[in-house]
Amino acid sequence: MNAKQKILAAIRRQSPARPSLPSLDEAWIEYPDAQAQFAAALASVGGQVVEAASFADLPAVIAQLPPMEQAAKIVCTVPGLPLGNCVLDEVADPHELADVDVAIVAGRFAVAENGAVWVEAGRLRHRAVCFICQHLVLVVPQSQVLHNMHQAYQRLTFTEPAYGVFISGPSKTADIEQSLVIGAHGARSLTVAMVAGWEGV
Amino acid sequence: MSNELIVTDHAKAAAEFVRDDARAHWHDQALWFVRVKRDRMAQSLPEWETLRAKAAEIKAHTVGHLADYLEQFERQATALGAKVHWAADAAEHNRIVLDILQRHGVRQVAKSKSMLTEECHLNPFLERHGITVVDTDLGEWIVQLRGEPPSHIVLPAIHIKKEEVGELFHRKLGTEAGASDPKYLTEAARYKLRQVFLESQAGITGVNFAIAETGGLVVCTNEGNADLGVSLPKLHIACMGIEKLIPRAADLGVFLRLLARSATGQPITTYSSHFHGPAPGGELHIVLVDNGRSSILGNDDYRRSLHCIRCGACMNTCPVYRRSGGHSYGATVPGPIGSILNPARDPGRYATLPYACSLCASCTDVCPVKINLHEQLLTWRRDLAAAGKLSWSKRAAMKVTAAVFARPGLYRLAGKVARFCLRHMPRVLLYGPWNPWGRQRELPQAPRRSFREQYARRPKP
DSSP states (O other), X not given: OOHHHHHHHHHHHOOOOOOOOOOOOSOOOOOSSHHHHHHHHHHHTTOEEEEESSGXXXXXXXXXXXXXXXXXXXXXXXXXXTTOSBOGGGOSSGGGGTTOOEEEEEOSEEETTXXXXXXXXXXXXXXXXXXXXXXXXXXXXXXXXXXXXXXXXXXXXXXXXXXXXXXXXXXXXXXXXXXXXXXXXXXXXXXXXXXTTOOOO | OOOTTOOOOHHHHHHXXXXXXXXXXXXXXXHHHHHHHHHHHHHTOTTHHHHHHHHHHHHHHHHHTHHHHHHHHHHHHHHTTOEEEEESSHHHHHHHHHHHHHHTTOOEEEEOOOHHHHHTTHHHHHHHTTOEEEEOSHHHHHHHHHTOOOSSSSOTTTTSOHHHHHHHHHHHXXXXXXXXXXXXXXXXXXXXXXXXXXXXXXXXXXXXXXXXXXXXXXXXXXXXXXXXXHHSSSEEEXXXXXXXXXXXXXXXXXXXXXXXXXXXXXXXOSEEEEEESOOTTOEEEEEEEOTTHHHHHTOTTTGGGGGOOOOOHHHHHOHXXXXXXXXXXXXXXXXXXXXXXXXXXXXXXXXXXXXXXXXOOHHHHHOTTOOOHHHHHHHHHHHHHHTTOSOHHHHHHHHHHHHHHTOHHHHHHHHHHHHXXXXXXXXXXXXXXXXXXXXXXXXXXXXXXXXXXXXXXXXXX
16 A cells, blocks of 8 residues: 555544534624725834825835835836836846845735735746845735735635735744844835726736 | 654753743743733734634544545645655655655755654754755754754744854854844844755745645745745745645635734734745645644544644743743644644653643633643543553552542541641751652641631531
């Protein structure tokens, strides 16, 4: 018998109770102002929200961010946003991204309860860019702020090979004496740019 | 610590830990701080108890249908292009991982946190075969550099002071002598580990949740080390115990809401990464490991211990863990949940662990998946006694106690003698080495009369 047969047989020999799967249809938390709650949740984990009144205003809003001032290498994967100077699709090997200062990436939606943004790497040639960059800017439609994680999973389907990630704040650690340090391995700062009147990518 | 022949004597190891009184208090407070953060998060959600109940129901359902879900998971993951491997025990797991690495000519691996690979002692095995493994979670890297195991499943270096980290980094990385600022030290680690990420030919991760319905994996980190470790090289190996399965992607809504809030008092981890199939042009290998889990599944008393999502909340709240340190358990998973899982694997070696417990039930109160931890710990004491795994002194004490309790006259006499001794015996005798109860505490003041005598003399209505 191979390991698979051995394990499955060992499990099937046992006969634990077989209760049914519960419904997740409950009155989960909703906030009076989901956008304000999202901004507060993100601030509590070390990130910040900036707002753009329209997609046309977005370049100016992002250009004003402190990480952009010194940035030499910028990757921008948001279509129609002319802020990058390194085209991800032209990078052959993700190791070449080691010196990216700022990455600007689209998020599909945001979650108010925990300050998280859902980012899909389906369109990204190298998902490493979200983690190896020094500073990360996520661009999210202002209309796409959900209240809680249950609403988030109602939006998500996983039928194709794909990578997606909830990102909530900058990379952090508290592994030395429980002192919070921002900027462990990933991005040192996270800015979420909320864009009004934009439907996303 | 990882020597398989050592029998854990928790009380003895704990006595060693508390000898440094200031340090023991510091450790206690560091963990209590995390527990308080957890409480704040739990109280911020009106549906907290509903979430716990749902999580427990989902896990009970999954464990009841585990074989079916494992097969479904394998089908779906394979359809997405991942390769699924099965390992009955730790040795088989290690061989599978080594084989994959050797076939790809890997010399160095960036590994993110995985308690399963700790349980299987993967690092020393790979090192013996000439493969360098770097633990990239900062806490895990610190303990790896010190050559010791983690003392906590979520906070691996919680027992180490920043001055000690500074000294370690000074020796190993050449940071400034005497520097102990966590920000400075973390920056030094960031610099060094970035090189590791860029140099490694493979990434190994643990798995927080595997979804049967979709064949996907979810890995949660705060540092971003799992994602950096697997998004630069072409090869990703994910190692998981078979109990990590959940049926539906929607169930993640429940578990991701509970996990980080329970673990560290965060609303969610910084990165919750969902892997469905390999990256374009890459390979994803998933190793499903039993290593004793299927036999726990057959036991009505301990089955619910398989619900554990490894948040560590039971450790942070446990008065014994906080005051004795994770290493005193001599096991990969310490604390209340470890004191249930380890005896299941090796009752002889871990017989003292279910006694590292005051039965206060705080662990059960905080457990996000509602494992009845304190009840299982009590049940273990019954089972260990029945299996003859208790020490001679404990067995003798139990015999005497049982004999006294069975004879009311003898019981009353024993009470009288004890009260008399407490009042009249000289301190030097009362607190002699024969009385472990007097070792770290003052004995209670003895009342003149027992409750029974007071009750008999009560004013009659």
